[in-house]
Amino acid sequence: xxxxxxxxxAGTVFDRAKPKLAVYTHIVRLGxxxxxxxxxxxxxxxxRQTYKGPLILxxxxxxxxxxxxGVAVYRGDE
Numbered sequence: 398x399x400x401x402x403x404x405x406x407a408g409t410v411f412d413r414a415k416p417k418l419a420v421y422t423h424i425v426r427l428g429x430x431x432x433x434x435x436x437x438x439x440x441x442x443x444x445r446q447t448y449k450g451p452l453i454l455x456x457x458x459x460x461x462x463x464x465x466x467g468v469a470v471y472r473g474d475e
Contacts, residue, residue: 401425404440408447418468419448422455 402410411419426434435443437454444452458473 404435404443405446408444411444411448411450411452415450417451417463418461418470419444419450419452420455420461421453424454 407419407421421440424440440454441452453470456472460471462469462471
């Protein structure tokens with residue numbers, strides 16, 4: 398984790414930047430014998446401690462269209 402941002406820290410960055418949509422595009426899931434890899438819900442919960450705006454976790458083949466009206470999200474199967 399020395400080279401990665403925690404969900405709590407990412408939330409702080411999102412809160413300061415105030416994006417139309419905050420998106421996780423690279424998630425490092427570190428687990429060990431004492432604790433399992435975090436689930437998506439745990440990542441979101443930790444991020445929500447410092448950020449309350451729009452947020453999604455990116456998926457393979459997901460794309461975005463950013464315009465004046467907002468952000469459209471397309472999943473790979475659409």
